Amino acid sequence: MKLFYRHYGEGQPLIILHGIFGISDNWVTLGKRLAEKFSVYIPDQRNHGQSPHSVTFNYFALADDLHEFIREHKLEKPMIIGHSMGGKVAMTFALEHPEMVEKLVVVDISPRKYPGRNVHFDMISAMMAVNFDAVHSREEVEQLLETSIPNKRIRLFVMKNLYRKTRTTFDWRLNLEALSANMDFVFEGVESSDVYEGPTLFIRGGRSDYLVDDDTPLIMKLFPSARIQTIEKASHWVHADAPTELCRLFSLFLGKECIAPGFED
Incomplete structure (x- = not known):
């Protein structure tokens, strides 16, 4: 790759x-x-x-x-x-x-090997829940994340993955589907x-x-x-x-x- x-x-x-x-x-x-x-x-x-x-x-x-x-x-x-x-x-x-x-x-x-940590699953769920058809600014995305990711530092870390797909639309650079499906591997020893x-x-x-x-x-x-x-x-x-x-x-x-x-x- x-x-x-x-x-x-x-x-x-x-x-x-x-x-x-x-x-x-x-x-x-x-x-x-x-x-x-x-x-x-x-x-x-x-x-x-x-x-x-x-x-x-x-x-x-x-x-x-x-x-x-x-x-x-x-x-x-x-x-x-x-x-x-x-x-x-x-x-x-x-x-x-x-x-x-x-x-x-x-x-x-x-x-x-680590036990699964809720913070990681919360981050994935929060990102996957964002409807990019309904948001038009980075500020709106951060507001949507705030409930699931109340820690501002972690929220801003997540926001680093946000990019402007077109002039008016956003998306995540992360392959959230693959990460979600394979998260257990991340905690393996x-x-x-x-x-x-x-x-x-x-x-x-x-x-x-x-x-x-x-x-x-x-x-x-x-x-x-x-x-x-x-x-x-x-x-x-x-x-x-x-x-x-x-x-x-x-x-x-x-x-x-x-x-x-x-x-x-």
Whole structure:
């Protein structure tokens, strides 16, 4: 599958993978900061953003997309950063193709299986309920989402997927039907009898319950060289809550200073 992507900078290749309902645009600010020292690629994963849609949606398919992307762009041993769902894609790929990954960073997700979270189903239901024949502005769409998604921050995150289809009509870039039908796969664990022994960093948000102390044994089993660090003031959306601290941890782990002067949280 030929993925849409954004590219910044030159140097050693670095790929950033967004999470469920995300798009490459969510990581542009951090991507540009990392691009001071790296050649940064930020793809839209299948059924997201401007990438193609497919009825197939699971971590094996997403990892195959990443493999094809790396081959297509002739990237030699890229470093891979993945957040949430993107972190599980990155883990799956590293376990399947350890020789192709220089370093691995997983942001606020564990390899384990998760119970379904109502917030995800609420987001899908709210988006699918929007009748685009009856709305004519972004403000009207946000008002329709407000009841089902009362958290403004999450609502604005969802709104990133809204685009103007014609001069007067809107639509979602997400393939909501495929995501809804396959949401159980998103909560599945990373299954492998292999290990990735390369340098690995797990970063968790101190205000998030996606990555907890009980996850450590499974992480160390699959990624024996892993280190786990916490950004205390961050929620699951670490890149939005603490971009400077996150970039600092990236810099220390990746071995190159890539923090733009004067950029503060």
